Amino acid sequence: MEEHVHEHAHCGEHDHHHEHNHHDDHEEHHAHGHHHHHHHDHSHVITSLNRAFIIGITLNIVYVLAEAIAGLGFHSLGLLSDAGHNLSDVVSLVLALIAFKLSGSLATRKYTYGYKKSTILISLLNALILGVAVILIIVESVRKIINPEPLQGEVVSIVAAIGVVINGVTAYLFMKDQKRDLNVKGAYMHMLADTLVSIGVVVSGILIYFTGWYVVDPIIGLVVAVVIIFASWELLRDSLRLALDGVPAHVDYDKVVSVMEKAEGVRGVHHLHIWAISTTENALTAHVLVEELDEMEHIKEHLKEELKEVGVSHATLEFETPQSKCNGKCHE
Structure with a gap:
């Protein structure tokens, strides 16, 4: 997990600080809603x-x-x-x-x-x-x-x-x-x-x-x-x-990439990590390249729903534009 912290720091903490906080608040709310539904099911x-x-x-x-x-x-x-x-x-x-x-x-x-x-x-x-x-x-x-x-x-x-x-x-x-x-x-x-x-x-x-x-x-x-x-x-x-934090057997890495890249407004996906939190839950982190950050909320909601369909229940996404410093230069 330290790896992801390092990535964010490396990518210019200041630039993303406000956006990231907002994203975290949202994710917490989303996770809570999902947990309730999951528990009931x-x-x-x-x-x-x-x-x-x-x-x-x-x-x-x-x-x-x-x-x-x-x-x-x-x-x-x-x-x-x-x-x-x-x-x-x-x-x-x-x-x-x-x-x-x-x-x-x-x-x-x-x-x-x-x-x-x-x-x-x-x-x-x-x-x-x-x-x-x-x-x-x-x-x-x-x-x-x-x-x-x-x-x-x-x-x-x-x-x-x-x-x-x-x-x-x-x-x-x-x-x-x-x-x-x-x-x-x-x-x-x-x-x-x-x-x-x-x-x-x-x-x-x-x-x-x-x-x-x-x-x-x-x-x-x-x-x-x-x-x-x-x-x-x-x-x-x-x-x-x-x-060893490998991609779980029932999750198709290529399918995850194609589902994400086909989503409206997404120009590319990199630094994709998929691993298992337990024998029944999977997580993902990725950098998502978009044209405009205005559409970020909408794209994020759509991506999270799509990812659930391919077996990923916890997704943490970092958005960036072609102009942002991080594009393609971050260390995995």
Whole structure:
């Protein structure tokens, strides 16, 4: 953010001072109006997501406890390690819920965006946790291929089948929202990965029960690991991109430029920056070249409406004329 302050200073603070103050007042008013509308629109989404998190966390905690008790009762290391793995799911769900709650926090003097970006950090963390889980599955599978271990096919299958239902139901709760919110996608991917692992365990349990080939278990483990890698790659890529202030995947940079340049009265756009404030909100700053500053208010209103259509909810625009000192000479 310091970069933008530097830009304004560099471009002749005195020339723009009055205009900039006016612009700020207006933006604050505009943002307030937008916030109210936004809040009204999305309150039902927030309620349903909240419910999804609570149900998901509760179901998974109950399942972890049941697995741990069964594991101790049957002296099954497999069940105990699966309980440990499912505990990491509970952690990822709790983290996503915390980020979801924090993203609604208000701005403070220290955190002028509130804690919105926590959703991006948690998405990245969840992608990394998934990566570690996959590595553990691969290591364990390779070890079991070298030294196959006997398994109680029926018990393992029954417990894993319950896991398919619980993880599947939890994944389904997030299915709708995961497309538009990367933070929710993080929780969803964990649940989906676990559903796949559980399906793999059920299949291998049945095959072992009928054939006695213990090597089936680690082979299916490897197949599942590969599927998870492909499925979660997008989560890692997108969360890294947002963490590095890259242009969000669903925002088309060229389209944003063309929408702005086609607007009536706009002669050109430069120093365009687009980044994510959270996993659901995007911001933009740009210098807009206009013929006359008289039309500035009208052009600004029009541009902000157009930008909302292409996925940018917070736009800060600096206007300049061909005569102004800043034209093309500012440092990005």
